[in-house]
Amino acid sequence: MKSIYSTPTELLRRSKLKRTSCREGILSVIMESDEALSESEIRDRLGSTYDRTTFYRSFRTLEEHGLLHRIIIPDQPVKYAVDMHHDHSGQGHAHHFCRACHSVRCLESVRFHTDHIPASFTVEQADVVIKGVCKTCNHLGR
Amino acid sequence: MKSIYSTPTELLRRSKLKRTSCREGILSVIMESDEALSESEIRDRLGSTYDRTTFYRSFRTLEEHGLLHRIIIPDQPVKYAVDMHHDHSGQGHAHHFCRACHSVRCLESVRFHTDHIPASFTVEQADVVIKGVCKTCNHLGR
């Protein structure tokens, strides 16, 4: 039941958000990409229409409604990816960062578990950032 | 063999870094704290001497030499913690972020493992951010 098959319009409708061209544009650019994209990458692919303010407000709205999530990797621009599985069930996301091409991808199937967390700390969600080399760069021997 | 017992001076000497009051100040403030601190928190505890530029350059130098590490949590200021165990052996760090008081702490003892990572992706390091409630806030029932 993946939202891969949804259109931006459909996603916006389901979240009761107004269907504006900026929001639709952002969603379609991200959905067409197999990796997470930064604000400037999304802007470039849309032809640099829209004010930066509108962009930031759109990202925030889409994120607040669970359609996007923000991925922050040290020394990299903030990137966004669509939330395919609205799985906010505590596990969180696993993201892979390629040190060669700097691409960021969600690894949907990855599961991880943590041990030896002090009992005094509550755990509600855990996210993993995996640093390494992506499949394309591996293939190219980088 | 924890560097808990080292002084800032000793740490700088071991890394062949000049012993300046800014670097020493930063290291001692962080070492005295049980949680990661942001630039402004460190500046406040030092009495806001030092130019911001000097601060940033000091953080970078200390980080490049492995004395500090930067912790980035979404919607939070960048925080710094000392590197107790110079353990850059692939595992990476586990950090706990408290949603109640916004404190960030390294959980040194935590181990984690990931499953089902596609074979085409290389893994060189993995870091976990655990979101929940810290021991103090738990105790206070927040």
Place this chain on the structure above:
DNA sequence: TTTCAAATGCAACATTGTTGCAAATATAGT
């Protein structure tokens, strides 16, 4: 004590993100 590379402070700039407000626009109701 002298010397010199390294660190500092300052000014200027770059990037990223936010806020207030008037104008434009999407949608619900008719």
Place this chain on the structure above:
DNA sequence: ACTATATTTGCAACAATGTTGCATTTGAAA
């Protein structure tokens, strides 16, 4: 299809965070 209204947009101004170039100061090695 038209209108009303709440939402969204664009713009200007601002704020926070971080960087660069350069002249001056300082730590530590000889």
